[in-house]
Amino acid sequence: xxxxxxxxxxxxxxxxxxxxxxxxxxxxxxxxxxxxxxxxxxxxxxxxxxxxxxxxxxxxxxxxxxxxxxxxxxxxxxxxxxxxxxx
Amino acid sequence: xxxxxxxxxxxxxxxxxxxxxxxxxxxxxxxxxxxxxxxxxxxxxxxxxxxxxxxxxxxxxxxxxxxxxxxxxxxxxxxxxxxxxxxxxxxxxxxxxxxxxxxxxxxxxxxxxxxxxxxxxxxxxxxxxxxxxxxxxxxxxxxxxxxxxxxxxxxxxxxxxxxxxxxxxxxxxxxxxxxxxxxxxxxxxxxxxxxxxxxxxxxxxxxxxxxxxxxxxxxxxxxxxxxxxxxxxxxxxxxxxxxxxxxxxxxxxxxxxxxxxxxxxxxxxxxxxxxxxxxxxxxxxxxxxxxxxxxxxxxxxxxxxxxxxxxxxxxxxxxxxxxxxxxxxxxxxxxxxxxxxxxxxxxxxxxxxxxxxxxxxxxxxxxxxxxxxxxxxxxxxxxxxxxxxxxxxxxxxxxxxxxxxxxxxxxxxxxxxxxxxxxxxxxxxxxxxxxxxxxxxxxxxxxxxxxxxxxxxxxxxxxxxxxxxxxxxxxxxxxxxxxxxxxxxxxxxxxxxxxxxxxxxxxxxxxxxxxxxxxxxxxxxxxxxxxxxxxxxxxxxxxxxxxxxxxxxxxxxxxxxxxxxxx
Numbered sequence: 001x002x003x004x005x006x007x008x009x010x011x012x013x014x015x016x017x018x019x020x021x022x023x024x025x026x027x028x029x030x031x032x033x034x035x036x037x038x039x040x041x042x043x044x045x046x047x048x049x050x051x052x053x054x055x056x057x058x059x060x061x062x063x064x065x066x067x068x069x070x071x072x073x074x075x076x077x078x079x080x081x082x083x084x085x086x087x
Numbered sequence: 088x089x090x091x092x093x094x095x096x097x098x099x100x101x102x103x104x105x106x107x108x109x110x111x112x113x114x115x116x117x118x119x120x121x122x123x124x125x126x127x128x129x130x131x132x133x134x135x136x137x138x139x140x141x142x143x144x145x146x147x148x149x150x151x152x153x154x155x156x157x158x159x160x161x162x163x164x165x166x167x168x169x170x171x172x173x174x175x176x177x178x179x180x181x182x183x184x185x186x187x188x189x190x191x192x193x194x195x196x197x198x199x200x201x202x203x204x205x206x207x208x209x210x211x212x213x214x215x216x217x218x219x220x221x222x223x224x225x226x227x228x229x230x231x232x233x234x235x236x237x238x239x240x241x242x243x244x245x246x247x248x249x250x251x252x253x254x255x256x257x258x259x260x261x262x263x264x265x266x267x268x269x270x271x272x273x274x275x276x277x278x279x280x281x282x283x284x285x286x287x288x289x290x291x292x293x294x295x296x297x298x299x300x301x302x303x304x305x306x307x308x309x310x311x312x313x314x315x316x317x318x319x320x321x322x323x324x325x326x327x328x329x330x331x332x333x334x335x336x337x338x339x340x341x342x343x344x345x346x347x348x349x350x351x352x353x354x355x356x357x358x359x360x361x362x363x364x365x366x367x368x369x370x371x372x373x374x375x376x377x378x379x380x381x382x383x384x385x386x387x388x389x390x391x392x393x394x395x396x397x398x399x400x401x402x403x404x405x406x407x408x409x410x411x412x413x414x415x416x417x418x419x420x421x422x423x424x425x426x427x428x429x430x431x432x433x434x435x436x437x438x439x440x441x442x443x444x445x446x447x448x449x450x451x452x453x454x455x456x457x458x459x460x461x462x463x464x465x466x467x468x469x470x471x472x473x474x475x476x477x478x479x480x481x482x483x484x485x486x487x488x489x490x491x492x493x494x495x496x497x498x499x500x501x502x503x504x505x506x507x508x509x510x511x512x513x514x515x516x517x518x519x520x521x522x523x524x525x526x527x528x529x530x531x532x533x534x535x536x537x538x539x540x541x542x543x544x545x546x547x548x549x550x551x552x553x554x555x556x557x558x559x560x561x562x563x564x565x566x567x568x569x570x571x572x573x574x575x576x577x578x579x580x581x582x583x584x585x586x587x588x589x590x591x592x593x594x595x596x597x598x599x600x601x602x603x604x605x606x607x608x609x610x611x612x613x614x615x616x617x618x619x620x621x622x623x624x625x626x627x628x629x630x631x632x633x634x635x636x637x638x639x640x641x642x643x644x645x646x647x648x649x650x651x652x653x654x
Contacts, residue, residue: 012390012428014616015207046169051207052198058094086393 002074003064009084013056018085023047025076031067033077044077091383093309094268094275094614097284099261099325100320103300104236105293106244106251107208110219111228116183125175128184131224158486161217164210170195185225192218208391216248231239236260241302245293246395247274257281262304264311266292279612280367286311307420341372345496345607345618347600349625354606355618356412358586362403365413367611371554372618375412377534377608378473378586379404381457382419385426391453398458405468410467414534414584414608416513417457419443419488438542443476455489462493465505472510473534478518483529484508513586515539518570527579530591534608535572537587541565560589561645566598566637573602584608593620594649600624623654 012020026033026050033044042049044063046068055061061081065073143158164170170191177187192214192290199211222350223230233242234254241262244251255277263285268274284306296302296313303312303323307330312319314653344536345355356377357368365376384392384400392400405413420426421442434440447454461472475487487510497504509531514520520540527533541560542549549558559565569585576583584606589595593616600621609617632652639645 010390015389016210017389023167043169043172046167046172048167048195049163049169051202051210052195054202054207 001064001066002070003062004074005060005062005079006078006081008055008057008059008061008081011057013054013059014050016051018080019047021085022080023050024076025080026073029065029067029073029076031065031068031070031073033073034064036062036064060074088310088312089286089292089295091264091286091289091292091309091311092268092275093285093306094265094287095263095278095283095285096305096330097262097282097306098242098323098330099284099304099306100315100323100327101239101241101261101302102237103296103298103302104231104240105296105298106231106233106242106247106292108219108245108248111222111226113183113185113222113226115186118178118183121179121181127225128174128178128188131184132165134224135165135221157213161213162213164213165217165221168612175592185222188221188225189218192221200615206415241304242301243292243296247277255281255283256575256617257283261548262286262302262306262311264289264292264296264302264304266290269531273380279535328595337619340615340618340622343618345374347621347623347624347626347629349627350602351626353600353604353621354584355614355621356414356584356586356606356608357611358608359404359611362400362407362455364416364611365404365407368614369407371611371614373611373614375414375606376404376408377412377414377468377584379413379415380419382417382424382426383401385418385429387422388428390428391456394456394460394463394582397457398463398642401461401464401470405464408468410469411477412471414471414473414511414586415461416473416475417444417454417461418447420446423528438548444474444486445476451489454519458486458489459493462490462497462508463502465508466503470505470508471532472508473514473532476513476515476539477526478516480522480525480529483510483512483526485527493494506582511581514572516543517568520544520572523572523575524578527575527581530581532584533576534570534584534586534606537565537569537585537589540587541567541589544568559642559646560592560595561649562642563640563645565638566645569599570602570633570637573599573604576605577603582606589643591617593653594646596620597624597629597652597654598633598636598649600626601629620654 008014023045034041035044037055040053042053063074063077139158139162143155146155146158151342159355163605173191174187178184196211196214199207202208211628215417217370232254233251234256236259238259241264242260243264245266246268247265260283263278263283265274265287266289268287275285282302286304286309295465301314303315303319305489328612342354347454356375357373358378359365359376360380360383368376384397420429420438421431422438461470464470475482477483490510500561511532511534513536514523514532517537519526537560541558544565545557545562547554547557549555582605583597585604586608590607591613607617636645639648
């Protein structure tokens with residue numbers, strides 16, 4: 001299992017669009033991927049759960065990946081979140 | 088007789104088909120064979136996905152991509168792993184599929200409702216739509232399939248959701264009646280696109296109507312009659328025939344040049360709110376786009392749309408119009424148009440406050456994104472940039488300076504754009520009207536926004552019933568203002584258009600011809616009617632009428648004169 005903590009920089013937090021991009025990208029990996037924030041752990045492949053978690057700008061999120069492609073999955077997740085999803 | 092809002096013009100008489108959105112009843116059961124129940128749920132999801140996919144495809148063909156996206160979003164939401172995990176988990180615990188689905192949907196709906204942003208809240212509506220349709224599949228309650236209604240149907244529904252409207256076959260539907268929605272609602276836009284008469288916003292109509300009842304619909308005046316008398320039916324059938332004949336007559340003007348009776352050519356453009364609306368303007372024979380409101384890009388998002396997203400939208404409109412002019416108005420936020428994520432503070436006087444170009448110039452970074460997107464898109468057609476709510480010369484200078492900076496950046500980076508792109512001013516305040524001569528030296532073109540110009544000139548809130556009588560473009564003050572704006576533009580040799588409702592008003596058209604308006608921008612469906620009216624007046628006749636009209640002292644006198652002279 002690998003994990004890393006990153007900060008959300010999108011002004012609007014992880015709302016519809018970034019949540020959709022993240023879930024879509026994560027679904028491409030075989031590993032189990034979770035986001036942990038404010039004591040809650042959610043499936044990073046679920047846009048519904050990400051939106052419902054209301055992750056705000058500046059929030060720290062720990063990405064945890066476990067599985068055969070866990071390193072690649074973590075790298076992609078961190079890259080997406082740290083880049084603010086290209087916005 | 089019931090009165091609502093005329094959402095789409097025309098007349099229709101037919102038999103009611105009520106589209107119910109009542110939740111199907113089911114008994115909550117305890118499940119022992121949970122694997123079989125999960126299979127039942129999965130089958131229902133497959134049916135839902137298949138049906139929705141077909142609806143989305145049909146919708147793309149009939150009414151455009153945007154509506155189809157909502158439906159495709161429904162498939163994604165239902166197939167979401169988080170949703171699936173929760174529902175299957177609940178079923179494994181011995182709950183039946185219906186109940187597991189309902190509680191999961193309700194949970195997400197209420198979580199979304201609690202979110203701060205408007206867009207997440209709207210997803211709650213989508214989840215509710217998904218729940219209802221899934222429950223119908225699971226319980227075997229037939230979904231009224233709009234595609235199956237017989238010829239001569241009047242559709243009656245609380246609201247038309249995308250999933251309902253996808254199936255409408257316009258030959259079979261005589262009219263649409265809903266309980267909610269206004270002129271710009273999804274239902275209205277769809278009805279107009281399909282040319283089906285529609286009356287919206289009639290409270291409680293679903294409970295007053297049962298399947299098979301006779302109904303007459305008047306979409307021009309927003310009226311419907313339940314169980315009309317034989318005479319009323321005859322009357323409506325007659326009106327429908329006349330309406331269709333009138334529509335046919337206008338078709339004569341299809342493909343014709345827009346000229347006055349003495350052969351002076353003017354431009355006749357269409358107003359749009361979305362790039363794909365340009366298709367309708369083209370099919371209605373509009374010669375360009377006189378006003379593309381860009382707010383949809385901002386309202387339909389949860390955050391500022393990126394440069395690429397904006398670029399795509401502007402490019403699409405420019406490409407659809409194939410080199411014809413597309414005048415794009417930069418963000419007109421504020422006033423009655425709120426965009427939640429911009430975090431604008433509530434103001435005591437929003438119409439006199441922080442809005443449109445004032446907001447944009449105070450938020451240069453965001454405004455630059457829009458201007459860059461516009462400049463990039465200008466390489467793909469004939470785009471003109473229009474700045475709303477200008478009140479002083481400094482504002483247009485500031486915008487032009489920003490455009491110049493971006494041009495230099497593009498030159499350095501080798502990004503293509505239209506080097507002659509014009510930047511114009513929307514004249515909609517008395518301040519701008521009074522300095523039209525000064526603005527004409529700075530702006531490349533003018534476009535008169537009559538709705539705001541009337542409101543600000545008359546100092547009247549048109550939403551306030553006590554003073555709404557003052558809201559009329561026939562007031563001598565408004566007429567003088569228009570005349571001065573148009574003459575100032577003509578003197579400076581710049582193009583002057585009008586993109587408010589007045590440009591399509593047969594009473595005002597002769598005055599506008601006399602003042603020297605170059606470009607009329609109207610809604611797509613008014614293009615031919617406007618061309619027909621312009622074609623009836625010579626400049627000389629229009630001048631005579633204008634002279635008379637401007638000598639009158641009151642709005643009432645002006646209106647009476649114009650009414651008696653209308654052609």
